[in-house]
Amino acid sequence: MKKLIWALLLTPMVGLAADEPVNVTAQQFVDLQQGNAVYPGFRRAHAKGICVSGEFRSNGQLSDYSKAPVFQSGATPFTGRLSIAGNNPTAPDLKAPVRSLALSFSISSTEQWRLAMNTPPVMAVADPHTFYQQILAIQAGPAAIKQFFSEHPESKEFLAWAAQYKASGSFASETYNSINAFYLINHNGKRQAVRWAMQPTVTVATTDAQDVDALQNEIANRVVAGNVVFDWVFTLADAADDENNATKAWPDSRQKITAGQIVINNTTAQLEGGCHAINFDPLVLPTGIEATADPILRARSSAYAESYRRRATEQLTGALKEPEND
């Protein structure tokens, strides 16, 4: 409580001190993400996606580490979204470098949990302002991005992952990573830093399909034929690991706990399903899980809110138009 009072009283000062030139605002960040072609009513990032739903079947293994009720053994339903990175809601599925899974557990009127996960296990950079420079470099072309990575040695692990990563032929056969670390809080108030991954239970070979909606069609058909299942695997940090640096993976030898399975049993087009209305802000957390100070994680709430505000207001004023595939 004391911390919150100081935070409120001291914000005016922070404002005066925060005039370093490299700092970008949430608005500038979202402007850069949305680019010149704005698609009213759609997410400014990960604009193309498909709604999914199903349940988390918890085996109870994590309940010693977190008091969050979802980790008691039993099933909790979710609304989710499978998406690809980018600002264009009609982009070809197979051209996107990153695939994503987002989940929302609406547990009760006082407990909500939102998760947004990507295929890479680490970030190339450790803070949002450098991330902004990285996106600028990507937009400027191959020479600029090469230059950027050479000036940012912290991107080494990300580049090593990217060099060996082969996109598969399905959303069902990818691994989705939390990337950022969180704290689990147990009944005794003990805190444990963790990262997690949704690990696929099927393998699907790379495809050379030409269809722009190849991944969406594939997953819709697959779910009709049977449930799509992921193992939810947590990695526990030990004292040597830095939970606040999203560019560094923790050693493979760290303890891993499988908390249960994510079971997808339904898909719906995003404008018809329940996922479009949700802001999958990873800082919406239930009791028993807390945010680390990771600067990337901390940057996400206000950027997601800015994107959400823009698209929600566009939807309210009727500006959302379903774009044609081209």
Add this chain to the structure above:
Amino acid sequence: MTNTERFSLSMRLFHWGMAALVFAMLTAGLLMVASLDGWQLTVLTAHKVFGVIAVLLVSARLINRLRQAIPALPDDLSHWQKMSARVSHWLLYGLLFAMPVSGYLMQYFAARPIDVFGWFRLPAALNVDIYTYALFRELHSVFAIALICLIALHIGAALHHHIIRKDKVLKSML
């Protein structure tokens, strides 16, 4: 109207306490929506809790106000000056309610429960209603702009009374 010279102690405490709180809330709100830095989450959490406290305070303040006499405005003010003083004060009260109520409803319809110092949580909708969220999100901003303008006018008027008219209006609140 009455023969009191000053606002009662309780009214002065409410006035200056809330003036400080509202100033901090406005500053926190404007800075946090722009910031990508580590303190954003902490300030956002504080903003919501203290916003909820603000609605409790302004309710108590209004009850307190309606039960007491307040100093009469100076006799040399014209009819419309007295009217605008009264209207602006009631508008201030109105916005002191509208700010936190729109903030809470924005969070409610975005299905984001509000954590109160880790003690308990205020409820939110189970499912997101993006239209109603958008409405209250925009109203929260519109009310904030209106409140900022009105406070500027209010401070201007208080200083005008003190420095130019040299009457007792500002002193009645000190």
